[in-house]
Amino acid sequence: MDIVSALFVESFNLxxxxxxxxxxxxxxxxxxxxAPSPVPVTIEPHLVxxxxxxxxxxxSGVLEAxxxxxxxxxxxxxxxxxxxxxxxxxxxxxAELEFPEYGLVxxxxxxxxxxxxxxxxxxxxxx
Numbered sequence: 001m002d003i004v005s006a007l008f009v010e011s012f013n014l015x016x017x018x019x020x021x022x023x024x025x026x027x028x029x030x031x032x033x034x035a036p037s038p039v040p041v042t043i044e045p046h047l048v049x050x051x052x053x054x055x056x057x058x059x060s061g062v063l064e065a066x067x068x069x070x071x072x073x074x075x076x077x078x079x080x081x082x083x084x085x086x087x088x089x090x091x092x093x094x095a096e097l098e099f100p101e102y103g104l105v106x107x108x109x110x111x112x113x114x115x116x117x118x119x120x121x122x123x124x125x126x127x
Contacts, residue, residue, distance in 0.1 A: 055086035
């Protein structure tokens with residue numbers, strides 16, 4: 001299985017299209033955000049992970065997400081999932097991220113101890 005995409009989003013919706021086919025509408029994709037208040041602050045961003053299962057694969061796996069600030073792991077999420085072979089699925093990962101100061105957190109995601117895909121998120125001072 002492969003991670004097709006991992007993005008921080010404000011909202012995410014699925015809809016049917018002719019075929020039958022599915023469309024994924026994502027709005028507010030972001031890699032940085034203004035803090036809702038001065039630090040220290042806790043945020044709960046939504047990370048959408050899109051996963052593809054090849055037709056010759058079993059269709060079950062484990063999605064692991066780890067959030068790091070430098071060398072420090074600040075949150076972790078591990079979830080088993082299933083997907084029909086030859087299809088796609090998604091997982092919504094939400095973590096409580098504490099920011100004692102403004103700066104970068106990296107979300108690393110992988111399937112079944114495969115390679116990590118890293119998605120940056122920078123917290124900026126309030127606007």
